[in-house]
Amino acid sequence: MNNKFFHHALYFSKETCIGCTHCMRVCPTQAIRVRNGKAELLPNRCIDCGECYRVCPVDAVKVEQDDFNLIYNYKYRVVLIPGVFLGQFPEDINQQQIYSVLIELGFTHVCEVETGAEILKSVMADYIDENLHIRPMISSFCPAIVRLIQVKFPSLVNHLIPLKQPLDIAGFYAKQLLIKQGAEQDEIGVFYITPCAAKIAAIKSPVGETQSVIDGVINIDFAYNKVLTIIRQSKSKKFPSAKESNLSPESILWALTTGESSVMRGRSLAIDGISNVIEFLEQLENEEMSNIDFLELRACDESCAGGILTSSNRFFTSERLRNRAKSVQHPAERNENDIHNFREYLSKHFSIEKIKPRSMLKLDENIGSALEKMKKVNELMEILPYVDCGICGSPTCQSLAEDTVRNETEISRCIFIQRILEQKGTFTNEESVKIMKEIWGEGKLDKDLK
Amino acid sequence: MMEPMHLQYELEGGNFTKAGFASSEIKKVLKQLNVDAKTIKRIVVSSYEAEVNIVAHAYSGIINAWIDNEKIVLHFNDKGPGIPDIEMAMQAGYSTASPAVREMGFGAGMGLPNIKNNVDLLEINSEVNKGTLVKFTIGLTPEMN
Numbered sequence: 001m002n003n004k005f006f007h008h009a010l011y012f013s014k015e016t017c018i019g020c021t022h023c024m025r026v027c028p029t030q031a032i033r034v035r036n037g038k039a040e041l042l043p044n045r046c047i048d049c050g051e052c053y054r055v056c057p058v059d060a061v062k063v064e065q066d067d068f069n070l071i072y073n074y075k076y077r078v079v080l081i082p083g084v085f086l087g088q089f090p091e092d093i094n095q096q097q098i099y100s101v102l103i104e105l106g107f108t109h110v111c112e113v114e115t116g117a118e119i120l121k122s123v124m125a126d127y128i129d130e131n132l133h134i135r136p137m138i139s140s141f142c143p144a145i146v147r148l149i150q151v152k153f154p155s156l157v158n159h160l161i162p163l164k165q166p167l168d169i170a171g172f173y174a175k176q177l178l179i180k181q182g183a184e185q186d187e188i189g190v191f192y193i194t195p196c197a198a199k200i201a202a203i204k205s206p207v208g209e210t211q212s213v214i215d216g217v218i219n220i221d222f223a224y225n226k227v228l229t230i231i232r233q234s235k236s237k238k239f240p241s242a243k244e245s246n247l248s249p250e251s252i253l254w255a256l257t258t259g260e261s262s263v264m265r266g267r268s269l270a271i272d273g274i275s276n277v278i279e280f281l282e283q284l285e286n287e288e289m290s291n292i293d294f295l296e297l298r299a300c301d302e303s304c305a306g307g308i309l310t311s312s313n314r315f316f317t318s319e320r321l322r323n324r325a326k327s328v329q330h331p332a333e334r335n336e337n338d339i340h341n342f343r344e345y346l347s348k349h350f351s352i353e354k355i356k357p358r359s360m361l362k363l364d365e366n367i368g369s370a371l372e373k374m375k376k377v378n379e380l381m382e383i384l385p386y387v388d389c390g391i392c393g394s395p396t397c398q399s400l401a402e403d404t405v406r407n408e409t410e411i412s413r414c415i416f417i418q419r420i421l422e423q424k425g426t427f428t429n430e431e432s433v434k435i436m437k438e439i440w441g442e443g444k445l446d447k448d449l450k
Numbered sequence: 451m452m453e454p455m456h457l458q459y460e461l462e463g464g465n466f467t468k469a470g471f472a473s474s475e476i477k478k479v480l481k482q483l484n485v486d487a488k489t490i491k492r493i494v495v496s497s498y499e500a501e502v503n504i505v506a507h508a509y510s511g512i513i514n515a516w517i518d519n520e521k522i523v524l525h526f527n528d529k530g531p532g533i534p535d536i537e538m539a540m541q542a543g544y545s546t547a548s549p550a551v552r553e554m555g556f557g558a559g560m561g562l563p564n565i566k567n568n569v570d571l572l573e574i575n576s577e578v579n580k581g582t583l584v585k586f587t588i589g590l591t592p593e594m595n
Binding site for chain 2: 366
């Protein structure tokens, strides 16, 4: 079985974590446990959705990012900006200002991620048409969703469309454009301003390809604060005019909810929010839904506008992008550097390998052993309280039972079981205090009561 | 031979909101047992059809499932109108569903034929005005299929 390490962009700071249970409760794949008073991540289950990041009361959930100075390893420094980055800024700041400040910060070229969507939309629509035997087809746009399907819905991995996404396509395009203009391949660094952790994980450990075309990531909150500070500090300054993008309205809206579904042919549905997606996929597993052609699934509410690293309110971000799409004059002018002229080159890079399942649900590889374990889980469930309090350090009674059967914890960590044993006289207060300290650390029980 | 694991679910006729619950629960169990995805799909599709049959036609029903390391055996036992002509009901497209049920997207006459296509062993016993017992077995390991 493939047990290779899965790279995660999220990690918990042991120093900052206060050992509450907020993250453990919201994790959609039950990838978090509390041990020794600190949250721990189970790497095989985590899908980098970042729900833990949203709820942590003390900012102990961190998202890795590359050192900004990494950009200077390259002569040509391209920054790939997603539409939602522009959508972070208030209305009095325009696209040209943002572009110029990015250049001032050290980049040599600015390219919008959604440029890649200009090409992808027809490639994807054709792919869906050509694969009529698979319905519905599911977009691979959101890396958290791809990982969710791998770990929780392994039977649906063959529904995922094995095509690269606008980000990668834009990366290939930016590099090829510079090469055409005389640059060497290894002189070019492409950096992506990311709204979420899942995209970072997708770049650092891509699914269905060996290495990403993206050379580094910059978190959107970091970039937003840098750019906004410069703009606010130089109010009177005239920014050199940068070229306006000539994205089509469809591409501008690509990363928002219905961005893909409204462009695909046939019957399409768009679903955002991880719990909505899980509910739908449960149903999709049970029923034949061959009358749906395409599913756009996004982990975040309001899709990328709601990315965990964004600063602006997601509804305002959406509104700004929708307004921008409305203001586009069509048809946009195309010049020799237009991405459409690179279609033939890019078409060699569209496909990714088959995405493989990596189920986290199985209790054992062998059905017979799994069945024995499940019987034990069911026996344990009969004595557990169904309170899902999390005091045992596992998110639910069910997960405590499963963790126990996997020998990763002990049933006596349940405070209800402890009380039951105490009543029977087979368990002492000292023992229960010892167990509580193992789960929650010394501090929480070491307090003075007046 | 190991003692099979037993699961039981109750069904209420006419409650389409709950139709699919049992199949969904059975699916969760099979995923934990590391049964391969294609086999799970066959089991879930056929048990879902049988479940909907009870909800659409009968007054009440009980589902029993037994799982061991080789197979799953499912019994769908309902109190209801029964099937007068089982052979006819096995034909694709033949349906006795009421217009109201069809309006809800069910009753296309594919229930029993769909089950037959997905299971390894199928047995149907029915008594008119009393009820129907649909029993089927699906092997859990690919070499059994």
